[in-house]
Amino acid sequence: MSQTSGFPAPFTREDYATRMRRALDDAAAAGLDGLVVTPGPDLVWLTGYRPTAITERLTALVLAADRDPTLLVPVLERPDAEAAEGAAAAALVDWADGADPYAAASALLRPGGRYAVSDSAWAMHLLGLQAAVPGARFHPTTERLPMLRAVKDANELARLTAAARAADAAYEEIVTVRFEGRKETEVAADLADLLRRFGHEQVDFTVVGSGPNGANPHHEAGDRVIEAGDCVVLDFGGLMFGYGSDTSRTVCVGEPSAEVRQVHDVVRAAQEAGVAAVRPGAACQEVDRAARRLIADAGYGERFIHRTGHGIGLTTHEPPYMIEGEERQMVPGMCFSVEPGVYLPGRLGVRIEDIVTVTEDGGRRLNTTDRELRAVG
Amino acid sequence: MSQTSGFPAPFTREDYATRMRRALDDAAAAGLDGLVVTPGPDLVWLTGYRPTAITERLTALVLAADRDPTLLVPVLERPDAEAAEGAAAAALVDWADGADPYAAASALLRPGGRYAVSDSAWAMHLLGLQAAVPGARFHPTTERLPMLRAVKDANELARLTAAARAADAAYEEIVTVRFEGRKETEVAADLADLLRRFGHEQVDFTVVGSGPNGANPHHEAGDRVIEAGDCVVLDFGGLMFGYGSDTSRTVCVGEPSAEVRQVHDVVRAAQEAGVAAVRPGAACQEVDRAARRLIADAGYGERFIHRTGHGIGLTTHEPPYMIEGEERQMVPGMCFSVEPGVYLPGRLGVRIEDIVTVTEDGGRRLNTTDRELRAVG
Numbered sequence A, B: 001m002s003q004t005s006g007f008p009a010p011f012t013r014e015d016y017a018t019r020m021r022r023a024l025d026d027a028a029a030a031g032l033d034g035l036v037v038t039p040g041p042d043l044v045w046l047t048g049y050r051p052t053a054i055t056e057r058l059t060a061l062v063l064a065a066d067r068d069p070t071l072l073v074p075v076l077e078r079p080d081a082e083a084a085e086g087a088a089a090a091a092l093v094d095w096a097d098g099a100d101p102y103a104a105a106s107a108l109l110r111p112g113g114r115y116a117v118s119d120s121a122w123a124m125h126l127l128g129l130q131a132a133v134p135g136a137r138f139h140p141t142t143e144r145l146p147m148l149r150a151v152k153d154a155n156e157l158a159r160l161t162a163a164a165r166a167a168d169a170a171y172e173e174i175v176t177v178r179f180e181g182r183k184e185t186e187v188a189a190d191l192a193d194l195l196r197r198f199g200h201e202q203v204d205f206t207v208v209g210s211g212p213n214g215a216n217p218h219h220e221a222g223d224r225v226i227e228a229g230d231c232v233v234l235d236f237g238g239l240m241f242g243y244g245s246d247t248s249r250t251v252c253v254g255e256p257s258a259e260v261r262q263v264h265d266v267v268r269a270a271q272e273a274g275v276a277a278v279r280p281g282a283a284c285q286e287v288d289r290a291a292r293r294l295i296a297d298a299g300y301g302e303r304f305i306h307r308t309g310h311g312i313g314l315t316t317h318e319p320p321y322m323i324e325g326e327e328r329q330m331v332p333g334m335c336f337s338v339e340p341g342v343y344l345p346g347r348l349g350v351r352i353e354d355i356v357t358v359t360e361d362g363g364r365r366l367n368t369t370d371r372e373l374r375a376v377g
Helices: A013-029 A041-047 A075-083 A085-089 A101-106 A123-132 A145-150 A154-174 A184-197 A211-215 A258-276 A285-297 B013-029 B041-047 B075-083 B085-089 B101-106 B123-132 B145-150 B154-174 B184-197 B211-215 B258-276 B285-297
Strands: A034-037 A060-064 A070-074 A091-095 A114-117 A137-140 A202-210 A231-240 A247-253 A309-311 A318-322 A335-338 A341-344 A348-351 A354-358 A363-365 A374-376 B034-037 B060-064 B070-074 B091-095 B114-117 B137-140 B202-210 B231-240 B247-253 B309-311 B318-322 B335-338 B341-344 B348-351 B354-358 B363-365 B374-376
Touching: A013 A034, A013 A041, A013 A060, A013 A085, A013 A145, A034 A041, A041 A060, A041 A085, A041 A145, A070 A075, A070 A101, A075 A085, A075 A091, A091 A101, A101 A123, A123 A137, A123 B123, A123 B137, A137 B123, A145 A318, A154 A184, A154 A231, A154 A247, A154 A354, A184 A202, A184 A231, A202 A211, A211 A231, A211 A341, A211 A348, A231 A348, A247 A258, A247 A348, A258 A285, A258 A335, A258 A341, A258 A348, A258 A354, A258 A363, A285 A318, A318 A335, B013 B034, B013 B041, B013 B060, B013 B085, B013 B145, B034 B041, B041 B060, B041 B085, B041 B145, B070 B075, B070 B101, B075 B085, B075 B091, B091 B101, B101 B123, B123 B137, B145 B318, B154 B184, B154 B231, B154 B247, B154 B354, B184 B202, B184 B231, B202 B211, B211 B231, B211 B341, B211 B348, B231 B348, B247 B258, B247 B348, B258 B285, B258 B335, B258 B341, B258 B348, B258 B354, B258 B363, B285 B318, B285 B335, B318 B335
Parallel strands: A034 A114, A070 A091, A114 A137, A247 A374, B034 B114, B070 B091, B114 B137, B247 B374
Antiparallel strands: A034 A060, A060 A070, A202 A231, A231 A247, A309 A318, A309 A335, A335 A354, A341 A348, A354 A363, B034 B060, B060 B070, B202 B231, B231 B247, B309 B318, B309 B335, B335 B354, B341 B348, B354 B363
């Protein structure tokens, strides 16, 4: 990871305008009249606008065939919204504390209209819109807008690559620090510092799951003191240039036991198989099946208790999901994790994770640190 | 602020069970069959459970008269949920990746039933429930559960008091650091360090609005280099023992101009009037009116562009709101900000903010640093 690599080119007003048109065309193709996009990754992707906080004050971008793109904002957040590059591609409408934001929004929507609404929009806002716009029907955007966002352009891919390299650099450093005798939280703090040092503007998670804690895939880091012989799951990531990193490696404090070696070999082979299954046109579930088959064949099928992967972009966790039943096809430019794991309750866990991008003829890892079982001190 | 003050007593399983019963009784009084509570402050208050991340995977506590409290969780988050103290007061039901979480939830809900749903529940989850439970109607919890949470018990008040004292200690230190010639972001980083040093486990915001940036009430901190003569709005807070702090003071780099003194005097008098209007039985809007009247009388009515305050508790920003039209009455134990401001576009802003709790016969500030216009270096 070169820290001197320049900041990527900013997204332009035209980039945002194009995305808004694509989103609206895509909604129209699904028989929808438009979209209601609230703060979060959808709004960042469409406008570059990321409010300071997501609150009970309604902010919404309305895209509809019968009007120009319109961004409704609380009046005191108007200066922030105006400063976003993509806001110039939309009309701004504000509402003041004490006014009814749903009445303001309903003026932008058609009675009886059908609209997609951001997955993470607050329920109180959706209920407000449902009450304010007679006969309007709302649908989750899950199947549409996030799937447009899932296919990254060259600029986005450059940012994800930079984030992955920074995470890899953090891994190469963390394996040189002391594990034995320190709390998980201390190693986690080291990891967070490293991510920031290598360029992350935000750290989202630094999992340090030692010994039995590794068997809980959602364990973050606790007060447990790491011991010799522990298997330690490291899973960390955040945002760099606005785009996510997420990688996992499992290390061993000193010499691994035969069981640890065996489980690690299985997971490593499964991760390899998952990555090998990445190719345009194949269903996302094929990645899950390929990784899961290896683990099941080794007798650990019941111990792989989560899906194989998730998309990554403006967030570290978004569609598409690499899971049985996900029949959507992989498309060049998609980026997602491949992260099988085996969890032995009360004893240990092993997980190996890379971000992979779909190329014209297969998959390419953005994380490139080796996947050997490394010994740490 | 004593850093040696002990950790407050933990909330017990019985505390959580009592809260669940109160929430259900309150819903019944509103003619509702129950509540669907998703991750966020409502769920923390009812169970102590705070998932690592709020995601597209449905987690929901269902409280209904016809069943015991039931917490539905993704299977891989079950260990985390089980570890929460209040989870012992509910039955746990899990669902695995690939299963339909809305089908699982609908088994806990009654067709045609009426339920309150957490304000910040994801729209995709609400739409999923609306589709899965025939004839069920959902309502925002805004008017109910957050208003139960708004009235703090003694343990909660002790935590909010500790958080306020820590924020005050941070203020007393920050006025001793150098402002002139440094970027806003550098002073903001100092503030964040101080909040952590005095016991905060989480820093939510550190606004440093210097000169013209102070005129944007939602400005955080930027690259502007602070100059002699600048008026600087400081507004900072986060979480300590799980409860929020939030205080603002406006300082001046060197000697203030006559205009700065005048505006500061007006805001200070308005804040005093707002605090003086706090008393049980009065409507929340009276606090806003009292503060706003002073500012309007001084000719700055158009320059006070936000409500006077917001509740604080498990989050730094929640009901009740001190705003025109809010006719709900103040109740002993409520805690909220009183934070009038005056914003002169392109030039400066002044804001003064304390957290105030409603007592048996008035209001009491939790923040107690002086509200003079202090000079910094």
